[in-house]
Amino acid sequence: MKKVTAIFDIGKTNKKFFLFDADYQEVYREYTTFDTIVDEDGHPTEDLKSLQNWLKSVFDRILKSDKYNIKAINFSTYGASFVHLDDNGDVVTPLYNYTKPLDSKITSSFYDKYGPEEEMAVSTGSSNDGMLNSGMQLYWLKHAKPEVFKKIRYSLHLPQYISYIFTGIPISEYTSIGCHTALWDFSKKDYHTWVYAEGFHEILPPIVSTETSINMNYNGKRIKIGVGIHDSSAALLPYVRSIKKKFILVSTGTWSIALNPFSDHLLTKDDIANNCINYMRINGKPVKSARLFLGKEYTIQVKKLSDYFKVSEDYHKSIKFDYNTYFEILQNMKPIFRWEGIVTETMPKETKIIYDNFVHAYHHLMIELVWLQVDSIKEATGDDNIEKLYIDGGFSDNDVYIKLLTHYLRNMELRTTDSSLGSALGAAIAISDSKLNSKFLKKNYSLKKHVPFIIK
Incomplete structure (x- = not known):
C-alpha cells in the first residue's frame, strides 16, 4: 500500500480532496460542489451539513482502500469564516458568508468605541471590510444577536472547524487569525485589546502553531491530523x-x-x-x-x-x-x-x-x-x-x-x-x-x- 497524505482543500465553489505521496506528487483527487443554502436573513451561505457529511464519507471510504495507507491528513480552506459551537459541540449559527452586508450602525459603534478606523487598520493589518473582517462577525453577533451569542462556547475559523470534525479538539492557529480578521495586533503579537474588552478571548480556543498535528486513533488507524491552514x-x-x-x-x-x-x-x-x-x-x-x-x-x-x-x-x-x-x-x-x-x-x-x-x-x-x-x-x-x-x-x-x-x-x-x-x-x-x-x-x-x- 502506498503511504500518502490526505488533503481537503475547501474553496467557496469547489471542494477538493487529494492524496499526495512522499514526493508531493498527486496520486488521487476528487471534486464536488454543493448548492448554497440561505441564512436566517436569506443571504446565501455554505451548506455546512452537506460539507461535513462529504468530508466524513470520502475519508472513511479512502481509509478502507487497499491501495493507500493514509499517514496524515490536513485541511486548507478559504478564510474570514467562523463556525460557532455550543457546549455540546453543536453548530449554533449558519456559516455567515463574508459577502453578507454588515449594518453600518454596528461598524460605527465599533470604531466609536475602539478608535479611529485608520489607526485600527494599521495595528490590525485589516482595512474596514465588513464581514470580511471575521472579528467583526463576532462583534455583530454579540451586539445584534445577543441571545444567539450567549450560546457560543467556541468560535472556530473554518480550517480549524474542519480539523475539529476529525479530532473533537477546538484550537486556533496563526494563518486564520492573521487574514484580515481585525482580531490581531501585529505590534503586540497578540489579540488586539478590543478582543479582550469584548470578552472574545474566552470563546477563541488556544492558539497553536500551524505545523501542529495531533496523533490519533481514527477508525482503528493511527493517523497524524493537522490543525488546518488558511x-x-x-x-x-x-x-x-x-x-x-x-x-x-x-x-x-x-x-x-x-x-x-x-x-x-x-x-x-x-x-x-x-x-x-x-x-x-x-x-x-x-x-x-x-x-x-x-x-x-x-x-x-x-x-x-x-x-x-x-x-x-x-x-x-x-x-x-x-x-x-x-x-x-x-x-x-x-x-x-x-x-x-x-x-x-x-x-x-x-x-x-x-x-x-x-x-x-x-x-x-x-x-x-x-x-x-x-x-x-x-x-x-x-x-x-x-x-x-x-x-x-x-x-x-x-x-x-x-x-x-x-x-x-x-x-x-x-x-x-x-x-x-x-x-x-x-x-x-x-x-x-x-x-x-x-x-x-x-x-x-x-x-x-x-x-x-x-x-x-
Missing part, C-alpha cells in the same frame, strides 16, 4: 520553504494579490490607503499584501472589447505580445479605459476606444492593467530590496501580461509557476517533517524564467 498562507508556503532569497509572489485570479513575506514593518497609513493588508505566515510573522481587483476588471473590459469589435469571447486567449503594436500604442499613450471595479485618478469619465482592431485595443488595455499591477507590486515591496518575482494563477499564461510585466520590472527576475494544487500542497507541506530543496518548484510547479524583451 488557503492564501498555504499557497505561499511551498515558496517560503524552497526559495532561499527574498521574493514577491503575485497570486493572480479574480483578485491579484502581491505577497511580501519578508516585510518586518508595520503597515503605514499610506499602505492602508493603497489597499494593503496583512496576512500571516505559519510562524506568526506578517505578510504584507497589496490587493488589486485585476482579474475581475480584465473580465469586464475584455467582454466589452469583444462586443465592440464583434469577436468571439475567447478570442483574447489567442493573442500573443507584439512589439510593433506595443511601440505604436506608446507613441500617443494615455488612459482610455474607465474601470468598474478599480478607482484611479487618471481614468477618463468614460471609455473611448481609439483603435479599429481588437489586437491594438487589447494591448492598450493590458498596458494600463500592467501599470496598475506594477504599482501594486511596488506597494507590497516597500523599502525591501527584493529581486525575485513569482507569478502564479490565471495570468501566469497570459503572454501579453507577462511580457509587459517583465519589461516594466526589469530590475526583478520574473518566473511564472503553474500549480492548481497550490494551497493543497501547502497544507501537505505544513504537517510534513521533510525539507524542500531549491528544485521543488521546478519539479512540481512548471517553473519558467522570463527575460525582458530587447528595446529596439
Whole structure:
C-alpha cells in the first residue's frame, strides 16, 4: 500500500480532496460542489451539513482502500469564516458568508468605541471590510444577536472547524487569525485589546502553531491530523520553504494579490490607503499584501472589447505580445479605459476606444492593467530590496501580461509557476517533517524564467 497524505482543500465553489505521496506528487483527487443554502436573513451561505457529511464519507471510504495507507491528513480552506459551537459541540449559527452586508450602525459603534478606523487598520493589518473582517462577525453577533451569542462556547475559523470534525479538539492557529480578521495586533503579537474588552478571548480556543498535528486513533488507524491552514498562507508556503532569497509572489485570479513575506514593518497609513493588508505566515510573522481587483476588471473590459469589435469571447486567449503594436500604442499613450471595479485618478469619465482592431485595443488595455499591477507590486515591496518575482494563477499564461510585466520590472527576475494544487500542497507541506530543496518548484510547479524583451 502506498503511504500518502490526505488533503481537503475547501474553496467557496469547489471542494477538493487529494492524496499526495512522499514526493508531493498527486496520486488521487476528487471534486464536488454543493448548492448554497440561505441564512436566517436569506443571504446565501455554505451548506455546512452537506460539507461535513462529504468530508466524513470520502475519508472513511479512502481509509478502507487497499491501495493507500493514509499517514496524515490536513485541511486548507478559504478564510474570514467562523463556525460557532455550543457546549455540546453543536453548530449554533449558519456559516455567515463574508459577502453578507454588515449594518453600518454596528461598524460605527465599533470604531466609536475602539478608535479611529485608520489607526485600527494599521495595528490590525485589516482595512474596514465588513464581514470580511471575521472579528467583526463576532462583534455583530454579540451586539445584534445577543441571545444567539450567549450560546457560543467556541468560535472556530473554518480550517480549524474542519480539523475539529476529525479530532473533537477546538484550537486556533496563526494563518486564520492573521487574514484580515481585525482580531490581531501585529505590534503586540497578540489579540488586539478590543478582543479582550469584548470578552472574545474566552470563546477563541488556544492558539497553536500551524505545523501542529495531533496523533490519533481514527477508525482503528493511527493517523497524524493537522490543525488546518488558511488557503492564501498555504499557497505561499511551498515558496517560503524552497526559495532561499527574498521574493514577491503575485497570486493572480479574480483578485491579484502581491505577497511580501519578508516585510518586518508595520503597515503605514499610506499602505492602508493603497489597499494593503496583512496576512500571516505559519510562524506568526506578517505578510504584507497589496490587493488589486485585476482579474475581475480584465473580465469586464475584455467582454466589452469583444462586443465592440464583434469577436468571439475567447478570442483574447489567442493573442500573443507584439512589439510593433506595443511601440505604436506608446507613441500617443494615455488612459482610455474607465474601470468598474478599480478607482484611479487618471481614468477618463468614460471609455473611448481609439483603435479599429481588437489586437491594438487589447494591448492598450493590458498596458494600463500592467501599470496598475506594477504599482501594486511596488506597494507590497516597500523599502525591501527584493529581486525575485513569482507569478502564479490565471495570468501566469497570459503572454501579453507577462511580457509587459517583465519589461516594466526589469530590475526583478520574473518566473511564472503553474500549480492548481497550490494551497493543497501547502497544507501537505505544513504537517510534513521533510525539507524542500531549491528544485521543488521546478519539479512540481512548471517553473519558467522570463527575460525582458530587447528595446529596439
